[in-house]
Amino acid sequence: MKKVGKPVFFIVALLIVFLTYTSFFGISTQYGDVTKTWIKGADTIRWGIDIRGGVDVTFTPPEGVDATEDELAAAQAVIETRLINQNIADYEVYKDTAKDRIIVRFPWKENETDFNPEEAIQELGETALLSFREGMETDENGLPAGITAENVILSGNMVESAQAVVDQQGLPLVSLKLTSEGAKAFDEATGRLSQESPKGRISIWMDELMISAPEVQAHITDGNAVISNIGDIEEAKDLANKINAGALPFKLETENYNSISPTLGMGARDAMVLAGVIAFILIAIFMILYYRLNGVVAVIALMGQVAGIIIGVTGYFPAIPSFTLTLPGLCGMILSIGMGVDANVITAERIKEEVRAGKTLDGAIDSGFERGFAAIFDSNITMIIVAVILMGSFGPTDSLFAKMLSPIFSMFGPATAGNIYSFGYTLLVGVILNFIMGVTATRLMLKSISKFKPFRKLWLYGGVDE
Incomplete structure (x- = not known):
């Protein structure tokens, strides 16, 4: 100075x-x-519901699909992840297990001029794209880069199930069960990454948001894996819900929607x-x-x-x-x-x-x-x-x-x-x-x-x- x-x-x-x-x-x-x-x-600021209003939408599984409570929780996690990824903090997401539906309220986009709720909900209505990628390289915007962008190890449809569990020491884990195709891909990747020094990582992505990046501790050949070093059981449940969301057997459909007045x-x-x-x-x-x-x-x-x-x-x-x-x-x-x-x-x-x-x-x-x-x-x-x-x-x-x-x-x-x-x-x-x-x-x-x-x-x- x-x-x-x-x-x-x-x-x-x-x-x-x-x-x-x-x-x-x-x-x-x-x-x-x-x-x-x-x-x-x-002029590009996205104003909250209290100032500009927004959209109230109800999502349900397709007709004939009886979603379980875990599947609804996973779908809720998908929607919340997408809202957070878009920096939308002013939102409400509820799941109604009795009627198999998810209710979402969120503000209009910053550039919305027609105030068409049907167009506004398109950013939320698709099943999330889940992927397991090698490493955890990102660019300045937090998107996959380098080997992480190039090498997708698993996609969401290769995960049969994910469940939050507790081991014998009382530590929270996420247990993964993979399909035969997923087990084969995981066999090759973990066999290679577990031999690296330091050990390699497999990052888990929801759309373009990295939700976890566990270290590969062992060679996994049977399609059954666990994710450790998780803070508490609630975090384990949240991660399991997000992983399950990528393997949902149904696409969320819009039951009804309407505009919310500010x-x-x-x-x-x-x-x-x-x-x-x-x-x-x-x-x-x-x-x-x-x-x-x-x-x-x-x-x-x-x-x-x-x-x-x-x-x-x-x-x-x-x-x-x-x-x-x-x-x-x-x-x-x-x-x-x-x-x-x-x-x-x-x-x-x-x-x-x-x-x-x-x-x-x-x-x-x-x-x-x-x-x-x-x-x-x-x-x-x-x-x-x-x-x-x-x-x-x-x-x-x-x-x-x-x-x-x-x-x-x-x-x-x-x-x-x-x-x-x-x-x-x-x-x-x-x-x-x-x-x-x-x-x-x-x-x-x-x-x-x-x-x-x-x-x-x-x-x-x-x-x-x-």
Whole structure:
């Protein structure tokens, strides 16, 4: 930080301006009637059921098929996996074993204009494509790459059954029984991978989502295998359901469907967005008038924080699906921006105190950031803990945070509350960005601009020029 050069301010500021513009408006090109999206804008956000409404659909097996409870649970796991894979957090999935049906509610797609529920449910109605692949190589989007993309060992129809069991030591396992064709393929693959050092892995994929990657411990010749090193019996049941889903003897059919009206509507969203814009403008005016140059730098950093949060929910790049944003999610964004304002106020006050205490300008800036960081860190780390707990407790059971903290969150049981999960997600993204923009970017810009002679006047930092 001591060697920050003069150009750094302009580089950081221009980067923030670029991110701000592209996060809201995106970048796309058009050739004739074909539009190519390079960067997604705010108009691609997938809004939750509370804001935009969605689809209510009931799935059933084909006529004449009496699905077992395990098969329905497997089908439910398929649908949940697909929703999570699309970053759709605001959903509800129920199974009705008495009537052999699965009820699903989820929001409209971000680009939906016709609001046709029949088209919307096509992304959920197919039986999942299950595959066992060699290794666990992925590209930057989490898709199979290298040998993992090239070598499919088993497909879902080669799995006869998967069952969650407990061994003699009480450890959860998933027991696999393969068909004759699957047993032959597994014989060749495990015989080869078990001899590697370190031992090879066989990853299990549901559509384009890797759900497990067990290590090959032994050569399996009889078509009966077990997956070990699973957290608890609930995780074992969940994995078994997903594996069974790839071998379902039926395709899910749509019994009925209808549109869901939003509980709050786009008007509530627009009102909250307008309130946020007005609040940002008032805060910017206050920061600039009261903290002068510190305030100008803080406003630029706040713009970067807002842009970063928008990027976090739009997906930004076309290959990444947008995150489902609910009204509480907007509240999380606004709250995290408030934390960003607080961080900049703390730093500006500390710099002002150091300048008035007689320190040199460079010494005051360094000391101001160092003194203010402890308070900023304490408040922000507390908010991160709260956000992670909300996401782990009320988010999808397959979410990253639920898996990372499964020993803690297993007591809550499976639950999906899209509103709460959305709030936790935007709050977490915003607070992390506060460290990046409100601390790091602000310091870089302020140390850089303070090297220019016109900006070395102490009154610009709250002091009094001699």
